[in-house]
Amino acid sequence: MSEARARLLSTASGLFYAEGLHSVGIDRIIATAGVTRATLYRHFPGKDDLVVAYLTLADEAIRARVDAARSRDALPEDVIRTVARSIADDIRGPGFRGCAFLNAAAEYPDPAHPVHRAVLGHRQWFLAAITELFTDTGKPDPEPAGRHFAMLRDGAMAAGCLTDPEPICATFLRGVEGLLEYRSGLGPDDGA
Amino acid sequence: MSEARARLLSTASGLFYAEGLHSVGIDRIIATAGVTRATLYRHFPGKDDLVVAYLTLADEAIRARVDAARSRDALPEDVIRTVARSIADDIRGPGFRGCAFLNAAAEYPDPAHPVHRAVLGHRQWFLAAITELFTDTGKPDPEPAGRHFAMLRDGAMAAGCLTDPEPICATFLRGVEGLLEYRSGLGPDDGA
DNA sequence: GGTTGAGTAGACCGATCGTTCTATCTACCT
DNA sequence: AGGTAGATAGAACGATCGGTCTACTCAACC
Known part of the structure; x- marks a missing residue:
C-alpha cells in the first residue's frame, strides 16, 4: 500500500488502458510514475x-x-x-x-x-x-x-x-x- | 501476385489473427512463411x-x-x-x-x-x-x-x-x- | 545474350524489450 | 543506537524488435 506502489499502479492503469498492453513498456511506466525500476520489481514480480x-x-x-x-x-x-x-x-x-x-x-x-x-x-x-x-x-x-x-x-x-x-x-x-x-x-x- | 507474396500474406494473416498484431514479429512471419527478410520488404514497405x-x-x-x-x-x-x-x-x-x-x-x-x-x-x-x-x-x-x-x-x-x-x-x-x-x-x- | 526482377542467404543496425544487479540514502520501529 | 524496509540511481543483461544492407542465384523476356 506504499505511495509509490499506488502511483505505479495508477499510472500503469492509465497507460495500459489508453495505449494497450504490449504497446506500453516498463520504461514508459516507471518514467511516467516517477519511480525507479527496482521499485517496480519490488512490488510486482x-x-x-x-x-x-x-x-x-x-x-x-x-x-x-x-x-x-x-x-x-x-x-x-x-x-x-x-x-x-x-x-x-x-x-x-x-x-x-x-x-x-x-x-x-x-x-x-x-x-x-x-x-x-x-x-x-x-x-x-x-x-x-x-x-x-x-x-x-x-x-x-x-x-x-x-x-x-x-x-x-x-x-x-x-x-x-x-x-x-x-x-x-x-x-x-x-x-x-x-x-x-x-x-x-x-x-x-x-x-x- | 507472386507466390512468395501470397504465402507471406496468408501466413501473416494466420499468425496475426491467432496471436495478435504486436505479439507476432517479423522474424516469426518470415520463418513460418519460409521466406527471406528481403522478400518481405520487397512486397511490403x-x-x-x-x-x-x-x-x-x-x-x-x-x-x-x-x-x-x-x-x-x-x-x-x-x-x-x-x-x-x-x-x-x-x-x-x-x-x-x-x-x-x-x-x-x-x-x-x-x-x-x-x-x-x-x-x-x-x-x-x-x-x-x-x-x-x-x-x-x-x-x-x-x-x-x-x-x-x-x-x-x-x-x-x-x-x-x-x-x-x-x-x-x-x-x-x-x-x-x-x-x-x-x-x-x-x-x-x-x-x- | 545481356538485362532485369524476384528470390535466397545472412550479416548488421540502433532501439527497445523485460529483467537483474549493486550501491546508496532515508525514514521509521524497537 | 541499531536495524530493517522502502525508496533512489543507474549500469548492465540477453533477447528481440523493425528495418537496411550486400552478395549471389535463377528464370523470363526483349
Missing part, C-alpha cells in the same frame, strides 16, 4: 502481474458500482437500468477506449495466461450478476435475458470508442429497455 | 502495411460473403438471416478468435494510424450495408435496426472466443430474429 493488478483494479471498481446500484434502487428493473446508464456514461465519457477486459483478451489470446484468466473471471462474475438481477425481476427466462444484456454491453463498449458514442449509447439503452419492457408481456416458454 | 493488407484481405472476404447472401436470397429479411447465420458459423468454427477488426482496434487505438483507419473503414461499410438491408425490408426505422444488429454482432464476436460459443450464437441469432420479427408489428414512431 513482473509486467504480467502489473497487468493483472490493473485488471483487478478495474474489476473491483465495476463490482463496486454494481453493488452501489443494487443498494440504491429497490426494484431489480431499476438496478438494471442504473447499471446500463452507468455503462452508457462510461462510453460517453472522455478518454473512453472500450472495455479494458475485451481489449486485454485481444492481446492475450492464450486461455492459460494469467491475464486472459483475469478477463474470464471478470466476465463470469458480470454475467452471473446481471442474470441474478433478471432473476430478481421474476420475469421468465432470466438466463437468456442476462446473456442478451451482456451481448449488448460488449457490443456497445467495443463500438463506443470507434465512432460517435451518442448513437451507440442510444441503441444500447433502447435495447436494454426493450429487453426489460417487452419481456413483461411474454409467457415462460417463447424464448427471449 | 513495413510491418504496418502487412497488417493493413491482412485486414484488407479479411474485409474483402466479408464483403464477398455479404454479396453472396444478397444474390442468393430474394427477400432482404432472408439476406439478413443468411448474414447472421454466417456470422454464427464463424463463431462456432474452429480457431475462432473474435473479430479481426475489433482486435486490431484494441491494439491500435490511435485514430490516425493506418491500421485503425482500416478498421473504421470496414465497420463503416458494414453498418451501411446492413442498414441498407433493413431499409429494403420496408419496415420502419431501418437505421436503429441496423445499429442494433451491428451491436449484437460486435458483442457476439467479442464474447464468442471467451466462453462456450453455443449459447452466444443462440443469443445472437435469437436477438436478430427478434429484431426482424417483432419490428413488423411496430408503427413508424415508437423507436426500436
